[in-house]
Amino acid sequence: MKVNLLNKITNSELVNKHIKKAITDDTFAAKTLVTINVAKDVFAYGARFKTTMNNKEIPEERRPFVAAMDLMSGIVTAAMQIGVGYSLANPKFQNKIWDKCFKNCQFKDVVAAKKGFSQILALIGSTVLAERILVPLIATPAAEVVEKKFFPHPIKKLHTNPSFISFADFEKDIANNKNLNTFV
Amino acid sequence: MPNINQRVATSLEKFSQKGGEKVSNYVNAAGKALIAPMIIMHNPFTKEDEESRKWAAVKQPVEAVITIAMQLATLGLLYKGIDKLISKGKINFKYVEEATKDVSKIPQKIMEACNNDVPKALKMYKEQYNDIFKDRVGAVLSAATYIPVLAVSNKIYPKLAKKLVNNKNESKPSK
Numbered sequence: 001m002k003v004n005l006l007n008k009i010t011n012s013e014l015v016n017k018h019i020k021k022a023i024t025d026d027t028f029a030a031k032t033l034v035t036i037n038v039a040k041d042v043f044a045y046g047a048r049f050k051t052t053m054n055n056k057e058i059p060e061e062r063r064p065f066v067a068a069m070d071l072m073s074g075i076v077t078a079a080m081q082i083g084v085g086y087s088l089a090n091p092k093f094q095n096k097i098w099d100k101c102f103k104n105c106q107f108k109d110v111v112a113a114k115k116g117f118s119q120i121l122a123l124i125g126s127t128v129l130a131e132r133i134l135v136p137l138i139a140t141p142a143a144e145v146v147e148k149k150f151f152p153h154p155i156k157k158l159h160t161n162p163s164f165i166s167f168a169d170f171e172k173d174i175a176n177n178k179n180l181n182t183f184v
Numbered sequence: 185m186p187n188i189n190q191r192v193a194t195s196l197e198k199f200s201q202k203g204g205e206k207v208s209n210y211v212n213a214a215g216k217a218l219i220a221p222m223i224i225m226h227n228p229f230t231k232e233d234e235e236s237r238k239w240a241a242v243k244q245p246v247e248a249v250i251t252i253a254m255q256l257a258t259l260g261l262l263y264k265g266i267d268k269l270i271s272k273g274k275i276n277f278k279y280v281e282e283a284t285k286d287v288s289k290i291p292q293k294i295m296e297a298c299n300n301d302v303p304k305a306l307k308m309y310k311e312q313y314n315d316i317f318k319d320r321v322g323a324v325l326s327a328a329t330y331i332p333v334l335a336v337s338n339k340i341y342p343k344l345a346k347k348l349v350n351n352k353n354e355s356k357p358s359k
Contacts, residue, residue: 006269006274006275007276010275010276010277010278010317011276011277011278012278013278015277015317016277016278016279019277019279019312019313019316019317020279020291022316023291023293023294023309023312023313023316024291024293033208036320036323037208037212039327040323040326040327040330043327043330044327044330044334047330047331047334048247048334051334051335051338052338055338055342057338057339057342057343058239058342058345059239059346061236062235062236062239062345065232065236065237065239065240066236066239066240066243069224069240101189101192102189102192102193104189105189105190105193106190106193107193109297110297111293111294111296111297112196112297113193113196114196116195116196117196120196120207123207123208123211124211128211128214128215128219131212131215131216132215132216132219132220132223133219133223135220136220136223136224136227137223137227137229138229140223140224140227140229140230140232140237140240141227141229141230141232143232143240144230144231144232147232
């Protein structure tokens with residue numbers, strides 16, 4: 001049964017065409033790697049945002065920023081990885097760097113090396129430069145804006161107010177239309 | 185003296201042969217654990233208070249370590265399983281089978297890389313098909329592991345963050 005399913009996959013035209021293109025076209029292989037990373041990240045950040053919002057172990061006054069950070073990181077990551085990763089996967093750009101670095105090197109298999117170079121360049125560009133440096137740089141202030149606009153939490157502002165107990169109380173107050181002026 | 189470019193060049197060949205999914209996960213985790221927290225903590229473009237930033241920063245390395253541990257364990261098992269099926273001849277790709285019967289179907293690029301040696305080119309074509317297939321299945325599995333990873337990290341990370349934030353508060357002189 002399992003082998004039958006596997007045979008269906010390995011004999012499908014779509015899978016075979018995709019793999020053949022990834023073998024013969026280095027740019028396509030590098031772009032696919034970036035796209036897969038983006039898809040995984042969108043899924044992961046979406047799940048992170050949801051679980052952070054529901055994580056009672058994170059203090060209420062910290063939760064909105066941590067969740068907003070997850071959300072904005074996901075959005076900025078997707079845009080940034082596609083932009084940087086696809087640009088670095090450009091053959092002209094890659095050939096220039098390749099010639100500069102490896103023109104006089106010896107290769108057992110130059111095709112495999114060029115493919116690896118193409119993939120690792122796109123990967124480092126999209127995951128390290130874009131995702132881990134540019135994304136937190138942009139996502140942190142963006143999360144701050146999102147937090148203030150969409151998840152206003154009064155606890156932080158009214159930390160010194162002993163009468164204020166929890167976020168749930170605040171929600172009740174809003175529902176009862178009480179104390180709204182206090183939070184502006 | 186060994187040429188550093190030559191070393192990198194050799195590593196590139198290995199990277200291509202081993203497939204990208206594992207390396208992609210290493211690069212991702214290293215960036216998340218080492219670079220992202222620093223950027224969050226020392227970002228000049230935000231006025232968010234230090235404690236909230238600390239809470240967001242601590243989350244990154246905790247998730248990175250749990251993610252890479254989980255992915256390495258699961259991907260290792262998956263790749264072993266696929267290799268076993270390949271060695272038993274249970275995974276056969278249509279285009280590779282066609283190329284075995286008609287060598288003109290082997291991509292020119294592979295023929296050139298093998299100096300037109302047909303058996304060698306066929307072997308390389310088959311290996312590359314298997315490697316890319318493993319990579320794609322691995323990517324799906326990596327995404328699936330995020331669910332247990334988040335469940336574990338959501339338990340561990342708040343405890344660690346609380347400890348770090350409290351330590352900082354204790355060491356600060358009260359105003």
